[in-house]
Amino acid sequence: MATSDAFQVSSLKGKVALITGASSGIGAGTSVLFAQLGAQLALNGRDVENLKKVAQKCAQCGGAEPFLVPGDLTDEETVRKTVEQTLAHFGRLDVLVNSAGILAMGSIETTDLAQYDKVMDVNVRSVYHLTQLCVPHLIKTRGSIVNVSSVNGQRSFPGVLAYCMSKSAIDQFTRCVALELAPKQVRVNSVCPGVIVTEVHKRAGLDDEQYAKFLARCKETHALGRPGEVEEVAQSIAFLASDAASFITGVNLPIDGGRHAMCPR
Template structure:
């Protein structure tokens, strides 16, 4: 698999799954545009990527909830590379709580990053993706379909994202643009740390999660990155509108 001369944009590339995906694509010779808010983290990941094949990524410091920042992401990418081949909508946030224990502000904040920004950034890139006959991979979650009481707004955002993946896949199929998602179970990243879980709480959560997962393992960020790269590659040229679970069997339990 080779992404030589392919331009791949990853949102949320400064941490976790997005960072692992950036590093994975850099080893496959992709030209990268990396988006995140924390400039130092973004630059650190960009340096890792550059070491792989000597190709310097474009870094774009941007908050995806800001419409003008989304327009800047598109302008900077096209000005720098002249095209985009792969759009990876990965930036995301989580919030805990169900209907009784969360509020509409939480709902708005989660939807703003996990769904609204994806809608708008994809829309802004659509004509460019049509021109390149490119593809889109969205980073969803098994919580888009698995029913729990723990994170209502997050689950709703990912359920909406799966439907976005399918509707846009159908709409853009005549243009030769494929759209898929990856739907991981729990991956140990900064996602839960950012909502205040301590290291001890995370360790406990991780142990508990593994013990209740059929394959008795956690999914790693680089496994998700490999699946994203597969879906973005020619090997997946007949795959569109798929929401691919990568969950060590968690959805079965």
């Protein structure tokens, strides 16, 4: 239940949060914000050096030093160790943020099975497995889960077929698990960003010129006329993870500057 604390909307004090994809982009920004809001953090990412830099930023916010659980979550043993080590270190888990994910370009004509499998393994299978292992511990704390999806899960876009499919799966996963865990008072929601300024598009193959043109198109494709910033998504994740959202579950929340409401372009 919500409390009378007027600051609950901006407080995660005392909550233990496991954040994946924390070495870059939305996961990194969410980690720093959670630290500022008083959360105790277990951070997962594949880039160990970047993960250490994010941990330093979190510590500079005045919070506790984050506990690092690096590794590739497509490896089942890594997933098990991530959960076990987090619980051994903190003794509890209140929040799971599934932010790890990849973007891949390709159509039905160009996306081979190897690329399809990689996208689905990272964006869906690893999320399913990690969530499954965390659920018993979240039930104990009546905790919450926030999945990072995409407007691509709600709208159809050409040229990113496997990615769109993976994010649509995450939205359905969110809704189904929310219904399953609601009787146990565990809330499950997702955020669905539009174009956010991160490195994900360049990692998918866009060069600097292509990326600049891609961002410029946001004037036409996003109702607010611009791409979003990592911090804008992180704020929404923090809200959904906080006690201020105690009566919200099963929601796929667009954080997309109105992209989902626009005509296809």
